[in-house]
Amino acid sequence: MESAVLVSILLSVIAASTPLLLAGIGELVVERSGVLNLGVEGMMLVGAIAGFAVTYSSGSASLGILAAALGGMAMALVFAFLTLTLQANQVATGLALTIFGIGLAAMMGAGFVGHPVPKLPGLDLPLLSAIPVIGPLVFGQDFLVYFSIAAVIGASWFLYRSHGGLVLRAIGDSHDAAHAIGYPVIRIRYLACLFGGAMSGLAGAYLSLSYTPMWAEDMSAGRGWIALALVVFATWRPGRLLLGAYLFGGITILQFHVQTMGLGIPPQFVSMLPYLATILVLCAISSDATRIRLNAPACLGRPFHAAG
Amino acid sequence: MHLEIIARGERSRTWAYLSPVLAIVLTLVTSAFIFAFLGKDPLAALKVMWIDPVLTKRGFAELFVKAAPLVMIAIGLALGFRANVWNIGAEGQFIMGAIFATGVALYFYEVQNWPVWLAMIPAGILGGALWGAIPAFLKLRFNANEILTSLMLTYVASLILLYLVAGPWKDPDGYGFPQSRMFSDAANSPRLISGTRIHVGVFASLGIVILGWFLLQKSMLGFQLKVLGQAPRAAAFAGFSTRGLTWLSLLVGGGLAGLAGMFEVAGPIGQLTPALPTGYGFTAIIVAFLGRLHPIGILFGGLVLALSYLGGEKAQIALGLPAAVVKINQGILLFYLLACDLFIRYRVKIATGRAA
Numbered sequence: 209m210e211s212a213v214l215v216s217i218l219l220s221v222i223a224a225s226t227p228l229l230l231a232g233i234g235e236l237v238v239e240r241s242g243v244l245n246l247g248v249e250g251m252m253l254v255g256a257i258a259g260f261a262v263t264y265s266s267g268s269a270s271l272g273i274l275a276a277a278l279g280g281m282a283m284a285l286v287f288a289f290l291t292l293t294l295q296a297n298q299v300a301t302g303l304a305l306t307i308f309g310i311g312l313a314a315m316m317g318a319g320f321v322g323h324p325v326p327k328l329p330g331l332d333l334p335l336l337s338a339i340p341v342i343g344p345l346v347f348g349q350d351f352l353v354y355f356s357i358a359a360v361i362g363a364s365w366f367l368y369r370s371h372g373g374l375v376l377r378a379i380g381d382s383h384d385a386a387h388a389i390g391y392p393v394i395r396i397r398y399l400a401c402l403f404g405g406a407m408s409g410l411a412g413a414y415l416s417l418s419y420t421p422m423w424a425e426d427m428s429a430g431r432g433w434i435a436l437a438l439v440v441f442a443t444w445r446p447g448r449l450l451l452g453a454y455l456f457g458g459i460t461i462l463q464f465h466v467q468t469m470g471l472g473i474p475p476q477f478v479s480m481l482p483y484l485a486t487i488l489v490l491c492a493i494s495s496d497a498t499r500i501r502l503n504a505p506a507c508l509g510r511p512f513h514a515a516g
Numbered sequence: 517m518h519l520e521i522i523a524r525g526e527r528s529r530t531w532a533y534l535s536p537v538l539a540i541v542l543t544l545v546t547s548a549f550i551f552a553f554l555g556k557d558p559l560a561a562l563k564v565m566w567i568d569p570v571l572t573k574r575g576f577a578e579l580f581v582k583a584a585p586l587v588m589i590a591i592g593l594a595l596g597f598r599a600n601v602w603n604i605g606a607e608g609q610f611i612m613g614a615i616f617a618t619g620v621a622l623y624f625y626e627v628q629n630w631p632v633w634l635a636m637i638p639a640g641i642l643g644g645a646l647w648g649a650i651p652a653f654l655k656l657r658f659n660a661n662e663i664l665t666s667l668m669l670t671y672v673a674s675l676i677l678l679y680l681v682a683g684p685w686k687d688p689d690g691y692g693f694p695q696s697r698m699f700s701d702a703a704n705s706p707r708l709i710s711g712t713r714i715h716v717g718v719f720a721s722l723g724i725v726i727l728g729w730f731l732l733q734k735s736m737l738g739f740q741l742k743v744l745g746q747a748p749r750a751a752a753f754a755g756f757s758t759r760g761l762t763w764l765s766l767l768v769g770g771g772l773a774g775l776a777g778m779f780e781v782a783g784p785i786g787q788l789t790p791a792l793p794t795g796y797g798f799t800a801i802i803v804a805f806l807g808r809l810h811p812i813g814i815l816f817g818g819l820v821l822a823l824s825y826l827g828g829e830k831a832q833i834a835l836g837l838p839a840a841v842v843k844i845n846q847g848i849l850l851f852y853l854l855a856c857d858l859f860i861r862y863r864v865k866i867a868t869g870r871a872a
Binding site: 246286290293294295296297299300301303304305307308309310311312313314315318429430433434436437440474476477479480483484486487490491492494495497500513 | 521523602604654657658659660661663664665667668669671672675676678679682683798801802805838839840841842843844845846847848850851854855857858861862
């Protein structure tokens with residue numbers, strides 16, 4: 209009995225953490241290349257509706273997941289074209305992407321409100337899934353949960369163990385030097401942005417296909433922004449992002465349990481928890497200015513224009 | 517053949533003015549395509565959205581009623597954006613201003629006299645400024661990024677609003693709806709032109725344009741903000757106080773957003789409801805950029821975006837388009853603007869032949 213409660217709590221923590229982790233790892237790679245895309249929330253929403261609409265119409269969740277990734281990438285491409293090719297201000301363009309994404313997703317989703325889709329199926333291994341506690345937690349998750357963990361490992365390997373990752377980090381730390389050596393600064397940044405868009409789109413798909421398998425306007429509820437804060441919390445390292453995402457997933461779930469405990473705290477105050485925690489964590493990490501300076505990509509948010 | 521982007525020696529003043537105009541034209545063309553795609557007659561739809569709303573006296577007045585909060589907030593934001601202080605939580609500061617003003621209106625509900633309304637003005641400014649002070653403090657004390665903190669505080673502010681209208685401030689005679697009671701007449705902004713909703717706040721926003729113009733364009737303070745934004749090191753050498761300017765940006769930005777919130781509850785709405793936050797705080801960011809961070813430009817930008825709201829309402833009724841069309845148009849407008857701004861700093865040459 210005890211273990212059943214524990215399993216259900218841990219399952220809900222995993223579910224709440226996964227979208228943060230997916231979007232966060234994407235943005236982490238983008239920022240490591242020196243680009244700050246504040247449009248995560250917008251890309252996430254477009255991914256959520258694209259994934260939902262395709263799954264609902266085609267009946268195939270795989271196609272839905274693919275559509276979500278493509279939707280996020282299409283949004284990221286707009287951002288990349290404006291900031292990388294046309295040298296637009298990254299902060300302003302990211303904000304525009306979010307405003308546009310909220311509107312686009314709401315318009316695309318107008319006909320889908322109130323329709324449910326079947327929840328993404330969990331992996332169901334014949335014997336392993338039946339093991340108490342570990343079975344459902346480790347062997348019963350859906351594809352996107354495993355993918356989010358794989359993405360952290362993959363990103364970690366890519367950034368620190370591969371040549372491509374070295375080039376990407378070099379570009380993020382000094383685009384002029386990287387350009388002088390002959391690395392294609394703009395092309396690498398485009399690719400990083402597209403990867404970030406795909407991951408944000410998948411985060412959205414997780415929300416609309418698994419977390420709450422339906423579409424609702426603004427259903428991301430600030431998760432894109434929390435993912436951005438998590439990248440700072442993680443001091444731009446994938447391993448720490450995993451920690452941060454699960455910490456925040458835990459806080460989100462804590463909020464539901466506090467609400468049912470009947471402490472007489474108004475539900476609205478309990479709902480503030482993730483937002484207040486984000487501020488708190490941001491302050492705690494950022495107050496060590498040296499640490500931020502040493503870890504943040506030196507060219508973060510700075511436009512690059514090859515002279516000559 | 518490919519495009520070559522060549523840096524100009526100095527910023528083009530012509531393009532700084534031309535870019536918003538071009539962006540608006542491109543947005544209209546794009547929305548015509550969207551209408552055609554949705555199966556509507558593009559020209560008729562454009563007329564419904566951009567001309568019909570202002571054909572009547574009442575509609576024309578609504579343009580100014582809608583533009584007033586946008587202009588007020590955008591001028592506050594422009595102050596910060598010039599100094600590279602990215603307050604994007606104006607929506608939250610707007611809500612807090614409305615909440616503080618509502619507090620005064622409800623506390624003095626029995627006092628049927630105009631000083632109530634007068635007291636709501638500083639209350640609204642205080643509410644917004646307090647909410648803006650938090651990211652300023654967190655930035656200066658803990659080095660926390662103001663973009664993220666001010667945005668998180670917007671979510672917190674909407675939750676406070678929901679708590680108040682569902683709990684302590686719920687209208688006892690409101691049939692259980694989560695909203696405050698209607699303010700007494702004394703707590704509503706005086707209407708100035710009969711047959712329209714033009715209220716004192718509309719003129720207040722014009723006053724703020726003039727004040728903002730003086731502050732930003734003519735005073736030493738405006739110069740300091742500009743230097744801090746464009747050359748932080750030079751600002752430090754000149755002895756300008758970064759801390760002081762950051763405080764100022766967020767306090768004034770928050771205060772003006774709060775004032776806009778006060779005029780919104782005390783004017784067009786007349787009570788605190790969950791429907792109060794309509795994204796003015798975010799739209800004002802577009803207004804600030806469209807207006808080139810210049811108070812006079814912001815006045816025009818505010819009118820354009822106000823028209824986009826009115827047109828969106830018309831389009832919902834007359835064409836059956838979803839409300840989201842407004843946000844899409846606003847997003848596209850900002851995209852085009854940011855793209856056209858390329859021409860301020862760069863020339864674009866169509867080069868034929870091989871890339872150099």
